[in-house]
Structures are given as structure tokens and as C-alpha cells.
Amino acid sequence: MIGWSCLLVAHEGQVCGQSRSFGISRGRSVFGGSVLSEGRGVALRGSRVVVGLALCVALVGGVPGTARAAGGAVEWTPCPEDPAVQCGRVAVPVDWSRPAGERISVALARRPALDPARRVGSLLINPGGPGGSGVDFTMFADQVFGPEIVRRFDIVGFDPRGVGRSHPVLCPDSETPSVFPSSAEELERLVAGNARRAQACRRLTGPLFDHVDTSSVVKDLDAIRAALGERRISYYGVSYGTLIGQQYAEQFPGRVRALVLDSNMDHSLTTARRYLLTESSALEESFGQFAAWCRTSDKCALREQGAVKVVDELMAKADKGELDDPENPGTKIPPEELSRRLLGSMYDPGFWPGLGTELAGLQEGARTRQAFREDVVEDPYQAILCADFEFPVRDFRQVRALAAAARRVAPHTRVNPLGWTDILGCKGYLPGARNPQRSYRIKGTPPILVTNGRYDVATPYPWGVNAARQIPDAVLLTYDGVGHGDYFLSACVAEAVDRYLLTVRTPPRGTHCPQGPLPVRLSQRPGFTLAGPR
Secondary structure (H helix, E strand, O other), rough: OOOOEEEEEOOOOOOEEEOOOOOOOOOOOOOOOOOOOOOOOOOOOOOOOOOOOOOOOHHHHHHHHHHHHHOOOOOOOOOOOOOOEEEEEEEEEEOOOOOOOOEEEEHHHHHHOOOOOHHHHHEEEEOOOOOOHHHHHHHHHHHHHHHHHHHHHEEEEEEEOEEEEEEOOEOOOOOOOOOOOOOOOHHHHHHHHHHHHHHHHHHHHHHHHHHHOOHHHHHHHHOOOOHHOOOOOEEEEEEHHHHHHHHHHHHHHHHHHEEEEEEOOOOOOOHHHHHHHHHHHHHHHHHHHHHHHHHHHOOOOOOOOOHHHHHHHHHHHOOOOOOOOOOOOOOOHHHHHHHHHHHOOOOHHHHHHHHHHHHHHHHHHOOOOOOOOOOEEEOOOHHHHHHHOOOOOHHHHHHHHHHHHHHHHHHOOOOOOHHHHHHOOOOOOOOOOOOOOOOOOOOOOEEEEEEEEEEEOOOOHHHHHHHHHHOOOOOEEEEEOOOOOOHHHHHHHHHHHHHHHHHOOOOOOOOEEEEEOOOOOOOOOOOOEOOOOO
């Protein structure tokens, strides 16, 4: 029921990742219009997207002693995917409050510095998600990071607990109730369905299911640091990976050499309303940028009609249950599904020509969407996010109020489906968050570089502003563009990040990087792109 996937593009455009679809069922939704049935595993649209990864890792038996002693030095061997990259493991407790209890092993990948004589140290990396594989990220790090970073850092990625090669969260491949309930009864079915799904995932995953929160991941990260033999580490986290970096700085400030937080989560957001409205405003503003581009670009199929007019007309048809899905004859597209398609194209302005063509096709009833391959058994998103965030939603009356508030701030796009599914997808899933939202108390770190895009639909700009405000030694670098993952979108941001990682010198406060010509590709570096929720 949580939407989309965190994807890392591999060789020749294939994707490694996990994907979940919204729980969408037939009927009426709180946003109006009929709702279609849809299978699991619907991923973000865009070129070169193929979904499917199933990597299962067994639990490691308990070993007494501290996390550092249990992990010891890493035994590196060449990775099967790329012998230039080294693979290894570090043992950590399932439950950090019981360090002598059962253990799992966390999977690592290291790309050694190309210039060992000038090596700075280890750069730990995480691509977000939650559910993205840092091991996969490392396989393409030489195509992602600047050449001087590759020369002077050991780049080390890890699959966080519950992800990929680190004992993944496993769930049944079955449909769940709609996350867009149209009545109090449907809300009750959703909450009960969330609870049943969590029970099934817990049964398939084992004890780790209840210990995949980011606070536990942060302790794993410090165990990795110790196993690497580093006194301090540098870290680059994007999207949900910023939550790991933020909380590492809070728990282990003296062990940070440099910290880059790109496209930030805001763990101080405690209300469903604030979370949803910042997300929905971000989608509406990003769509406004698309509409402005569309008015002047000969690459936009809606140039003559206007994107706002077309989307409003399509939404009106969806409200009435009259918007046909050309890809699925006999089914109708509800408003929230149309919002989802808009959201997917706002991660990367490079998707915009295709979005214009798709919207024009919906007007004409023509098939324009690309096909996706589905093969999903791992499902860490909900288990991790619901362990880190909880949003009390009392009843269906509050659900309707949230929908109305979102529509007021996003009159054309209606709601950000990612924020909506985060909120209702966690209702009833767990008894409560193990690592609930709060403001940070961070002291004693070196200067920290925070970057955020002005038009970011997944991690809105106000989140980055607020995250930077909570870190006394942080400097916020603003990317005045559209998309998610600033390092991959802007050469200006990439240069500032590389310089900071090498020197620990931040740009001056108030620095902005401009939007380049539109549309742009998400990554100018070959072999890698970033897509997915966070």
C-alpha cells in the first residue's frame, strides 16, 4: 500500500529495488471519483525503469560481546557484481538494548580510494528509500561521485537492517485495502488490513521486523565505523538517508568528520496535517513549474492547450468516474491515481516530455505509458517508516478534513499521494513508533552541509530549512530547481558537496544554486539515476 520504489539504475538501465503499490480498490474515494483496482508493484514512471529484486539473507546466530567486538575487522572479498568493489559484513544485535542477544549481519560494499597515498578516509553512503541499497549504490559510485571523491575516499555503502542483503523485511505478495477510504467503514478495514499485514510480515521476517527503526540503523552505522577502524567518518545521505545522518550526528557527534544531508526528512513534524500539507504544497508548486515550462517548450504535447487546463479537465472527469484508463480497458482512473502519475514525473524534469504526452493521451484515450516488470518479495518501506513516524488520525472525520485541507493548498494536483500513504499506511500498522518524531539536540559536530531543492515533491524545501535550523553548525545550500536529489541534478550543488567533503568547508550561508535548462536528466553521470519515494 505504500507507493513506488526506491530504485538504483544498474547496467544498461535496469533497476535494483523494491516496489509497493498503493492499496487501491474499486468504489468511491475521499477525493471523489471511482477507484480502480491495481496490483502491487507500481513503480515511478520514466525511461529505463525495470523493477524487481529479491535478495534474502539468513539470520546470524548470537555472539556475545559488544557490537564492535562482534563485528571485528571486516573480511573483504571481491564482490561478484564487480571485482573492483569489495564486499563484507558486520555483525550487529537484532535489539541494541540486548547487545548479547541474537544477531544479524549487515552487508557492506567498499570501493577503495584510487589514490591511497592521498586517501582522506571512508565516505559512508546511503541512497534513501527507506529500502534503498547502499551496496548497489556503491557499485556505481565511480559514476555518481566526482573524480576527486573517488580518488581520495574509500566509498562504503551498506544495506540497512531489513533491506536487501541485510536480512530483508519480507511480506506476503497480497493486496491491501485502499489507502483512500471513502467511509468510516473503509477506514476501519484499512486499519485492520494494516495490522494484519504487519503481523504477516513479522511472521515472515522474524524478530528483526520490530527493530528496523533508524535509531537502530544509526547504531549499526557506528559499528561499521568501528569495524572499518575509522575514528571519524564522512557521510553522504540522500532523501531518507538524511534521517540516518541527522540521527548519527545527534548520537555520535564526535565521530563525524563531514556530513552531507541531501534532500532532507524532517523528523520534527508530529502532525498529519503539517506533514501532508507540506508534501501537497510541494507537488502543486512543482506542477506549476512543469506548467510554466509546458507553455514555452515545443517538447510539451500540451503547449497549445496548457497543462493546468488539461489536468483540471482530467481531474473533473476523474471526479465523475469518467476518466478511462487506456492501459486497462474497462477501468477508470480516480483523482488520486492521476495525482500519483503527476508526482512520479516531478522527481526528474527529464520525465516532463513524457508526462505531457501521457496527459494528452489520457485526453484522447490513447496508450502512452511504459510497461513495468513486477517481481517483489521484499517490503521494508512500511516497516521502517512506521517505526520512525506516527501520525495520530482519530477517525474518518479527520481523514476528510485532511483531504479538504490538501485540496485547498493543491487545487490542481489535489494531494501528494506519498504523504497521504505515509500517514494512512501507518495507521494501525504498529502499536507505536519505536523512534518517534522529535526535535533534535545536536551539539559538538563539525560544520554540516544541508542541501534541499526549492521544488522537491518527496522532501519539501521547508523540511530542509527546518532540519538545518535544528543543527547549530549546519549550512543550508538551496537548489532553486525542480526534482529530488540535488547532487544528481545540479553541477553547482555537486561541486559544493565535493569541495566540502574534501575540505570540510561549507559554502557561505544563504548560497543558492540555479536551476539549469529544462528539462534536465536527473543525473549527468552515466550509469546511475535516482528515483523512488525518498
